Amino acid sequence: KNYQVVIPAAGQGKRMNAGKNKQFLLINQIPLLIHTLRVFEEDLLCDKIILVVNKEEIEQMKRLTSQYAIKKVEKIVVGGSERQESVYEGLKAVQGNPIVLVHDGARPFIKQPIIDALVDSVMKRGASIVATPVKDTVKQVSKEYIHHTVDRTSLWAAQTPQAFRHEQILRAHEHAVKVGYTGTDDASLLEHNGEKVYIVPGDYENIKITTPEDLIFGEAIIKSRKEGNK
Template sequence: MSTTPYRVVIPAAGAGKRMGADRNKLMLELRNRPIIAWTLDVFEADPTCTEIVLAINPLEQEWFEQVTASYTTSVKLVAGGAERQESVLRGLEALEGEGIVLIHDGARPFISQEAIHAVVGAARIDRAAILAVPIKDTVKRVEANQISETVPREQLMAAQTPQAFDLATIRTVHEKAATKYLGTDDASLIEWDGGKVTIVTGHYENIKMTTPDDLWFGEAILLKRGK
């Protein structure tokens, strides 16, 4: 288990359109608690997490202040942007000094400390590392509603968060990409800039709350964990 201290940036300003909710999906509840609270609990319970930065919609600041009021880990709220990438950059700019920073989806509440420490340990050595899991399904490439290719899955993995980086490195790359490149995750910015990213195998329970069905899966995971 890694004992390397780290900080975490959590973009939390999204509207969650695919969830079909009338509010920020992180406000939706699992077992009578907001999704974001379950996510924050993991980092609050980890003594190697020294600071949490939440990039939020300023209109929701009072709500987030109430949710985070009881945490002993330092929590900083910053104004997020229109895109996730902009929110992450603002979160990174709020951090001082150097060291390892994690970037984690607020809608992934089932991450484990073991996985966190594994990706932190990899980033301490390689400067950039992410969690990912092997693709289980057969993957088809489709054109005009017809299969054009069955993609070999042996070399395919589904990216997860947290993704861990040397703070100076990822902040520099984010600043460089701000007006030039919009990535699908933070590792893709490192790739775009010519850098290398190490893969750490994650776990399948680390799902992202994206669609209404995911709420059912989330309830099942909490039930399994005795929550």
């Protein structure tokens, strides 16, 4: 039942507009990435963390993980210019345990029971991702003109973690490189090959810290957890 996790943290954080990689921004006085790493540090089923970083940030990342006593980081590998490349680099560094999760460094609020359900699903059914039902009414638009309203009942918003057998997702990434396919998440690389990927219902707290207001939402989530509204 154990797994390893690849955590891509090699972005630039452009939409955050903070002038540096958002992974280092403080939420409740602790760096964003440390919040995320702590979840896996504390999960007994997680054996190893493969952390993917920018080349210029290796030393800073090492200092941070030792300062916050994150012990499961087995390897720190250098990412690429796109998230997909970064994940691929991480997957190439994975050894051992066949179950691999991929989880964004920028999603610090993933809850333990959801990780448990995801790991359960990948073992029993195969490749699985955490997702939530879409709440908004979604319009198909071109040139500010609405073509139609998409039927929402079958729409789910993909999150991470996403869980796979190591060889399956590694093969999918290799294939994607070969044919020049870029997907917006890891599951799409399997879907692209007609392979089945299952959904595990997540929750709306598992936001990706992307734009400045997400830092405010993040502080609010932590505050509500402290008050016991788990």
